Amino acid sequence: MTTSPPRAPHSAPPPGPPQPAADGLVSAARRNLREIAHGLSHPSHPPVPPLAGARKRWRRLLPYAVVLVLTAIFLPVTINVLTHEYELPDAVAGLLVVAQTGPLLMLAHRPLQAWWIIFPADVLGALVLLAYPEPPQGIWPWPPPTLICYFFVLLAVALRETRRTAVSVWALTAATSLVLHLAATDRSNGTSALLPALGAVFMVIGAVIRERGDAQRRLAEQETISEAERAQRTLLEERARIARELHDVVAHHMSVITVQADSAPYRISGLPEEACEEFAAIAASARESLTEMRRLLTVLRNDGTKGERAPQPGLDRVQQLVEATVRAGLPAELSLPARLPDMPQAVDVSAYRIVQEALANVIRHAPGALTRISVTADATHLTVLVVNDRARQPDSPLESSGTGHGLVGMRERVRLTGGTLDTGPLPGGGFRVAARLPLTAATPKDPEDS
Incomplete structure (x- = not known):
C-alpha cells in the first residue's frame, strides 16, 4: 500500500500592492457635492x-x-x-x-x-x-x-x-x-x-x-x-436641610420610646414574662431605627459639613430673633400669645424658620422698613404673619433682584406640615408673608398641588 506524499498546506496568495485611494477621494467628492x-x-x-x-x-x-x-x-x-x-x-x-x-x-x-x-x-x-x-x-x-x-x-x-x-x-x-x-x-x-x-x-x-x-x-x-438647574438645586438643598431638622425631631421621639420600653419592667411591677420580652423587642426596634436614621443623616450631610450641633430653635426663641434684628437696624414689632399651645415639633421649627427667613428677606430687599410679626393660634391652627412696609432708607437694597430661595424654603416647610402659605407684594408697597400651620398631625401636600 502506497501513500501519497503530504500536501503542503494551502497558503494565501502574497498580498498585492495597496489599492489606490482614488475611490475614497471620488466618494468624498461626490458626498461633498451632494x-x-x-x-x-x-x-x-x-x-x-x-x-x-x-x-x-x-x-x-x-x-x-x-x-x-x-x-x-x-x-x-x-x-x-x-x-x-x-x-x-x-x-x-x-x-x-x-x-x-x-x-x-x-x-x-x-x-x-x-x-x-x-x-x-x-x-x-x-x-x-x-x-x-x-x-x-x-x-x-x-x-x-x-x-x-x-x-x-x-x-x-x-x-x-x-x-x-x-x-x-x-x-x-x-x-x-x-x-x-x-x-x-x-x-x-x-x-x-x-x-x-x-x-x-x-x-x-x-x-x-x-x-x-x-x-x-x-x-x-x-x-x-442654568437658572432652572439652580432653582432645582436650591429646592433639593432646602429639602435636605428640612430633612436634617426633622431627623432631630424624630430622633428625640424614638429616644423617648427606647427609654420608656427599657425602663418599663422596672417601673411597672408584676409584668408577665411575655410583656417584658415585648418591651425589650420594642426597645431593640427603636434603637435599630435610630441607627438607620443616623445613616440617613450621614447621607444628607455628605457635603463635608458637620452640621449644626445645637438644638433646633422654636417659637420660644422668636423674641430673641426679633431683638437681634432690631439691633441690626431693622425696626420690628412682635405680637406673641401669652402662652404658646402644644404643637408638633416640626410645626414649631417651621414657624421659627419662616419668621427668620421673612426677616432676612426684609433686611436684604427693604432695609429700614417697619416690620410687624404676629403669631396667633386657635384650637386647630397656628398662624404666622410677617408684614413689612416700604423701605424707608434711601440706600439701595442689598439685593436688587431676589433669587426666590427663601420663598422656596417657606413653601417646602409649609407643605411638609400640611399647611398653607400666602406671599406677595402689598398695594402700597412692602411685602406680606402669611403661613397657616395645623396644630395636629397632617398629611404633607404633594409638590404638584402646592
Whole structure:
C-alpha cells in the first residue's frame, strides 16, 4: 500500500500592492457635492425674517422696510442706467431689471431663493450687453447698480444660511465672473474681479454677525437651563436641610420610646414574662431605627459639613430673633400669645424658620422698613404673619433682584406640615408673608398641588 506524499498546506496568495485611494477621494467628492447641492437648494432656516421673534413691532417690521427701500432705490436706478448708458431697448431693460431687482423683496425671508433668481438674471444681463455696442463709460460684465445690488444679496445669504452654503454661493459667483472675463477679455474692465473680492468682504461680515447672533442665542438658552438647574438645586438643598431638622425631631421621639420600653419592667411591677420580652423587642426596634436614621443623616450631610450641633430653635426663641434684628437696624414689632399651645415639633421649627427667613428677606430687599410679626393660634391652627412696609432708607437694597430661595424654603416647610402659605407684594408697597400651620398631625401636600 502506497501513500501519497503530504500536501503542503494551502497558503494565501502574497498580498498585492495597496489599492489606490482614488475611490475614497471620488466618494468624498461626490458626498461633498451632494451636500453642497442640497445646501444650495434647501434653505437652512424657516421662511421668516431674522427679527420675527422680537417683542417690539417696529423691530419685526424692520427687515421688510429695509428690502422695500432697497427695491425702491435699485429698480429705477438700474432701468435708468441700462436704457441711457447702455442704450438697451426699454422692453429688454425692463425685463432684466424686474428679474435683477424684484427678488430683493424676498431677502427678508427667503434670501437663497432670491439669489437663485438674481444670479442667473445678472449673468443673462451680462450676455445681453455683449450684443450691443460698448458705451464709452460702460462697465462690463457687472454694471454698477447690478454690482451693488448683488453685494446686498450676498450679505443676506451670509446672514441667514450656513457657512457651507455661503461659501458655495461665493464660489459660483467667482467662477462665473472668471468665465465671463475669459469669454470677453476686451470688454471686461475690472468688475469681474471686483465682485468676488468685495463680495467676500460682505459675506465675511454677514457670517460674523450671524455667528455672533447664534452664540448669543446659545448663551441665552444655556442661562435659562442654568437658572432652572439652580432653582432645582436650591429646592433639593432646602429639602435636605428640612430633612436634617426633622431627623432631630424624630430622633428625640424614638429616644423617648427606647427609654420608656427599657425602663418599663422596672417601673411597672408584676409584668408577665411575655410583656417584658415585648418591651425589650420594642426597645431593640427603636434603637435599630435610630441607627438607620443616623445613616440617613450621614447621607444628607455628605457635603463635608458637620452640621449644626445645637438644638433646633422654636417659637420660644422668636423674641430673641426679633431683638437681634432690631439691633441690626431693622425696626420690628412682635405680637406673641401669652402662652404658646402644644404643637408638633416640626410645626414649631417651621414657624421659627419662616419668621427668620421673612426677616432676612426684609433686611436684604427693604432695609429700614417697619416690620410687624404676629403669631396667633386657635384650637386647630397656628398662624404666622410677617408684614413689612416700604423701605424707608434711601440706600439701595442689598439685593436688587431676589433669587426666590427663601420663598422656596417657606413653601417646602409649609407643605411638609400640611399647611398653607400666602406671599406677595402689598398695594402700597412692602411685602406680606402669611403661613397657616395645623396644630395636629397632617398629611404633607404633594409638590404638584402646592
